[in-house]
Amino acid sequence: MKRVTWGFTVLIALAALVWIAAPAVSQPKVVKIGDLGSKVGVFEGYGKYQTWGMQMAVEELNAKGGVLGHKIEIVSEDDETKPAPAVRKAEKLILQDDVKLLVGAVSSGATLAVMDVTKKHKTIHWNSVSCAEFMRTTKFHKYYFSNQPDSRMQATGLAKYIVDKMGKKVYIFYTDYAMGQSDGRQFKTALEKLGGEVVGVAGAPLDTKDFSPWFGAINQSSPDVLFLAFAGTDSLRLMTQLHSFGMTKKYKLAGIDCFLLQQDLPSIAEPMEGFVQLNHFSPYNPDANMQAYNARFKKKFGTDANIAAGSYDAVLFWAAAVEKAKSFDSDKVAEAHEGMCVDNTHIGRQCIRKEDHQVIMDMHLYQVKGGKNLPIARIAGNDSIGEAMVGKDPVEGFTWEIKKK
Amino acid sequence: MDYVVAVLLPQLLHGLVFGAALGLLALGLTVIFGLLGVMNFAHGELYMLGAYAGIAVIGMTHSFWAALVVAPLAVGAIGALTEVTTLRPLYRREPLYGLILTFGLALVFREGARQIWGGDMRRIMPPFTGSTPLLGMTYPNYRLFLLVASSVLLLAIWLFFTRTRAGVLVRAAVQDAEMLDGLGVNVPRVFTLTFAGSAALAALAGLLLAPIFTVYPQMGVEMILLAFIVVILGGMGSMGGSVVAAVVIGLAQSLLTLWMNPQRVAIAIFTIMIVILIVRPRGFFGREGVLE
Amino acid sequence: MSRAVYARVFSRWAVIVWLLLMLLPALPFMSKFYLLLAFDALLFGTIAMSLDLLMGYTGLVSFGHAAFFGLGAYASAALLERGIVSLWACLLLAVLVVGLYALVVSFFATARRGIYFALLTLIFAEVVYTFFRYTQTFGGSDGIQGVAAPRLVGDVAIDSPLRNYYLVLVYLGLAYLACRVLVTSHFGRVLVAIRENEDRARFLGYNVQRYKMAVCMISALLTGLGGALYPGRSAFATPDLMLWTVSGEFIIMVMIGGLGTLAGPVVGGAFFVLLQEKVSSYVDWYFIVIGLVLIFIVLFMPRGLLGIRDLLGGRRWRTTA
Secondary structure: OHHHHHHHHHHHHHHHHHHHHOOOOOOOOEEEEEEEEOOOOOOHHHHHHHHHHHHHHHHHHHHOOOEOOEEEEEEEEEOOOOHHHHHHHHHHHHHHOOOOEEEOOOOHHHHHHHHHHHHHOOOEEEEOOOOOOOOOOOOOOOOEEEOOOOHHHHHHHHHHHHHHHHOOEEEEEEEOOHHHHHHHHHHHHHHHHOOOEEEEEEEEOOOOOOOHHHHHHHHHOOOOEEEEEOOHHHHHHHHHHHHHOOHHHHOEEEEOOOOOOHHHHHHHHHHHOOOEEEEOOOOOOOOHHHHHHHHHHHHHHOOOOOHHHHHHHHHHHHHHHHHHHOOOOHHHHHHHHOOOEEEEEOOEEEEEOOOOOEEEOOEEEEEEEOOEEEEEEEEOHHHHOOOOOOOOOOOOOOOOOOOOO | OHHHHHHHHHHHHHHHHHHHHHHHHHHHHHHHHHHHOOOOOOHHHHHHHHHHHHHHHHHHHOOHHHHHHHHHHHHHHHHHHHHHHHHHHHOOOOHHHHHHHHHHHHHHHHHHHHHHHOOOOEOOOOOOOOEEEEOOEEEEHHHHHHHHHHHHHHHHHHHHHHHOHHHHHHHHHHHOHHHHHHOOOOHHHHHHHHHHHHHHHHHHHHHHHHHHHOEOOOHHHHHHHHHHHHHHHHOOOOHHHHHHHHHHHHHHHHHHHHHOOHHHHHHHHHHHHHHHHHHOOOOOOOOOOOOO | OOHHHHHHHOOHHHHHHHHHHHHHHHOOOOOHHHHHHHHHHHHHHHHHHHHHHHHHHHOOOOOOHHHHHHHHHHHHHHHHHOOOOEHHHHHHHHHHHHHHHHHHHHHHHOOOOHHHHHHHHHHHHHHHHHHHHHOHHHOHHHOEEOOOOOEOOOOOEOOOHHHHHHHHHHHHHHHHHHHHHHHHOHHHHHHHHHHHOHHHHHHOOOOHHHHHHHHHHHHHHHHHHHHHHHHHHHOEEOHHHHOHHHHHHHHHHHHHHOOOOOHHHHHHHHHHHHHHHHHHHHOOOHHHHHHHHHHHHHHHOOOOHHHHHHHOOOOOOOOOO
């Protein structure tokens, strides 16, 4: 019996070998780039627009002959919004598909994990969606670049507006993982520095179904403003539930840039009315560059663009850097990136800061009116980006404790 | 007093609302367990299908109430079909095969739903909005409706099992299916119909909770664990026990959040549950010897 | 070891397959990526084999093996994160942590049979999952990330896919040896007796619960050791590793491979990993495929992939030696 068993083991193993080895053929003159994002789960929407943004850039570049004479090809993978599959898929993209650029991931937890992979395998890595503050500080590496305003960039401008225009007593409610913690922390620090008062903080796990158990505590601390650091489907549920308890009318609302994508707003316009956030793009911003980009995007995909489509710029920057370096070599391309400017990004001319590889972006305060993100103020990129803190701990000395007045 | 009205009472109400809805979900699970000895891992997916079927019906008829009738029937039919094609051949085998099989079914249903309806979150608008001033706070009307509807349904099910011949037959099958067979009852049909009923109940729970929890393919995964805990805690196969346990879990969950970080509550619930199972291995109302 | 014992534990085929696996990296198309894939295949294969001790030989279905795996991974990652990079220290801590936890779980779970055992292991595992997901000391839901590679001795770090592959191959070999010794011994026969008829085993004078606890511990420890190897390959440990659906996947691997065959679950685990990797690259509905495979196996070939041999006139199902 054993002989038969092991005979089958060998047969199956051989079959498996042939199977996995089969499609290892590559076409000449094609350069692959990786798109790693959430295709299912809480952040599915963001992953979809990340892919679309990249597709648009690739199509435009290929129409002009590609990059260094190579046609660009996108390989998309689903990271299931979790660090473990994200790492596995990043390894697959780098080691198997030999991508020269990796864009992603969507969830901050996954992006932080993927940064270890891109560092280890020396791969150019662009992040266009995640916003934890560790990426351009403690986790920073030579091959990492970002055109997503991280939580530090969002906090000060928004906190100032809230203290000046909305009210001084703020309750911070955040989603308890890398992104939400980071946004909550940076916002609390900024707000307290500006003289605002944090009357309460609470974290809810990612993918919470019922937020109502937290509402008692919020009502008890009677804030003027609710600062919400949630994203994706969590935000939708939270807003629906806050609204049904009458709390969207009772408090003023503010939150992070990726709280809800523009596409989701019309269906939840009433609860979201008056919600304030700080980010770089809205299809309803009259800025000429944004309008031009949005028109092209809408023509291709039949819907407005949003902040997750910033991945468009990531591909443009990378392609420009490759042309400048005249090579796909990661070290050369990374060096070519530093300090580089590109004119035709989705929000106009932008430059990469040499020190921490962050794109210096003009930011806008947006307020939701009738389901549309309308700009109410502009903050110049140099004012919001904050000092470069590579290698320094961006949350040193931070505590969630509330200072009682 | 202020504390009681502003904080304690609303929290109690949250617990009751959630507990009652959870009871609906757990009830179907426990009946199936008592009857077939199968802990149905796909129960959460039937709950999910109920919500999606609801969306489909609402899309056609624009009526939540029509969906409330049609969706459970549709999912019940899916349940019956599933039972006949996959579970029936397993009756003579160890119940563990049923457990593993339903895990596979769950994967297929979940992924199938994602293929058909997409992975993004859908919402169902509650049939009525607005809120009622209650106990010094505003409470959403829909949640109050949920509490009433769940309670009425639970009562109706109780009447079904105690007052109707069909209900008595099912309970007899739970006790001793072979004896029932000997009495000339078509036992496989009882099994199939009960499974369909359990599926319909799960679908109903899914649709009723959908306006609050929203709808997406993974929605059953977390609920099913909670439902399992309820079934075990209530005593496997004990219907009354499940309902009691569901309310207890609902209340414990919402009251504990008052004194500890809601995140710690999950750990606390599991710990309490383990302690209870060590002290009372068969849960609140478990009978000795049920599939041990 | 006497020659007779030796012959009973080893089969020539097992040694040949293992030696062939040694040569696998020499194949021209074995890129770093395929080495990592092979690592996963063998690691999860070995874990499935450990689970087979419970499922196939003792008739206990554990729905909580992901917790043993995850705890091992966390033990290892926590040390690596704190600069203790010795592989042996990682393995030792994993054994201690997993052993302690398994002792508690198996004590309570083995007191019950059938579905109760499955559900108790599930709930215990869920406690561990919840604890790690919500405890910021261990990184909360993001887990421990970016840990250094463990070192074998001195400066020899297991930092390349190739070294990791050989490490997991050693793990597979030793674990297989341990399982074979176990199931061919008197202990193994008592386990089968318990599976076939627990009461009779008890009447024969065996302390059934002690046997069940012992095999539960052994299975958990083997799984935990596998978990301890995982951060060396992935550089992280996250709560997702111990989600209950992962336990379900382990069970699927055993079922695919065939209950009570040891070698089968190794193949099943490898098959599962490769299927997931391959199918998920082409279509995004691979869970339907996996679910259907599982349903098909439960319904039509409960002996798993290796059960194919029955169709070709092989032996009776679930012979043990």
